Amino acid sequence: MPNIKKLIKELPKAELHIHLEGSLEPELMFELANKNNIQLPFLNIDELLKAYDFNKLQDFLNVYYTGMSVLIEEEDFFDLTMMYLQKCNEQNVKHVEIFFDPQGHTKRGVKFSKVITGINRALKEGGIQFGISYKTIMCFLRHLSESDAFDTLNEAKDYLHMIDGVGLDSSEVGNPPSKFQKVFSEAKQMGLKLVAHAGEEGPPSYVEEALSILKVDRLDHGNRSMESEQLINRLRSEQIALTICPLSNLKLCVVDDLASHPIKKMLKQGLLVTVNSDDPSYFGGYLIENFNAIQESLNLSEDEIVTLIKNSFIGSFLTTKEKNKCIKEIDTYLDETQGQ
Ligand code: HPA
Ligand code: ZN
Secondary structure (H helix, E strand, O other), rough: OOOOOOHHHHHHHHEEEHHHHHHHHHHHHHHHHHHHOOOOOOOOOHHHHHHOOOOOOHHHHHHHHHOOOOOOOHHHHHHHHHHHHHHHOOEEEEEEEEEEEHHHOOOOOOOHHHHHHHHHHHHHHHHHOOOOEEEEEEEEEEEHHHHHHHHHHHHHHHHHHHHOOEEEEOOOOOHHHHHHHHHHHHHOOOOEEEEEEOOOOHHHHHHHHHHHHOOEEEEEEEEHHHHHHHHHHHHHHHHEEEEEEEEHHHHHOOOOOOHOOOOOOOOOOOOEEEOOOOOOOOOOOHHOOOOOOOOHHOOHHHHHHHHHHHHHOOOOOOOOOHHHHHHHHHHHHHHOOOOO
């Protein structure tokens, strides 16, 4: 294995932008559809995979919501979460901050309690089994109303010990962050961390709103920040972490090809960028595949890869002490393998 691929595989990594429902593999989707008597609009896996040909975010979201409709019981959420953790274990991902979309389930009549307890039970068991630490981030669907988001936040109140933050995802254009100002403010008062998708398809002004109006602690995607010198300066000076998702950007046509992906420029500009998989089952790869693809396309150096991996811990919601421990493990690995 070439040195740089070995480095990507072996270094301990964190993933900060992964939608649990986006890790639903086709085999599990059909298995759960059979078990739960859900009629999918695809006859078989081949037909399903043909639908994974997206021109924009909404094309993907349509398939994503159909796919998650097979998740009904607590054990379904448990199994899904466990499968993602198994993948993390194979890829040496040591810390995960997982998004989940409760409204994608409660809107179909699945109880919030089943979603959160299934996920939490798997994180507890899998976390111990594989030595993976975790946080959970409950996302609000931005195509729904702020009042719907408040209902979800209220439902979460009995489960706050299982939730670390709130996020904002789904159809971006036409649903600016400012639409959710009040619910984010309340979530912050409840002690939750704040993140939001912005600047994936939406304009730089959405990134500005996420920072100034929602007051997010971290920004998801943020690609289009590169269109604004002022935003770049702000992201750099405040060292706001950006969770970049290369294969997602390619599949959703946010970039024409990976060779024109902005992540290398972002690094050179001193932004705190990280690499993530977003919806790995739909976009063609988990964390390592994202690193390998972007490394090859942009000819990223070992130093750049190490920076991206260290950033994944720096940008996480771990404590400073926990972050330092992870960075030290990376440095120890590098010391021990130098010259090999
Ligand atoms: N963007 C917005 N919403 C999402 C995404 C995404 O990349 N993945 C799952 N929900
Ligand atoms: Zn996302």
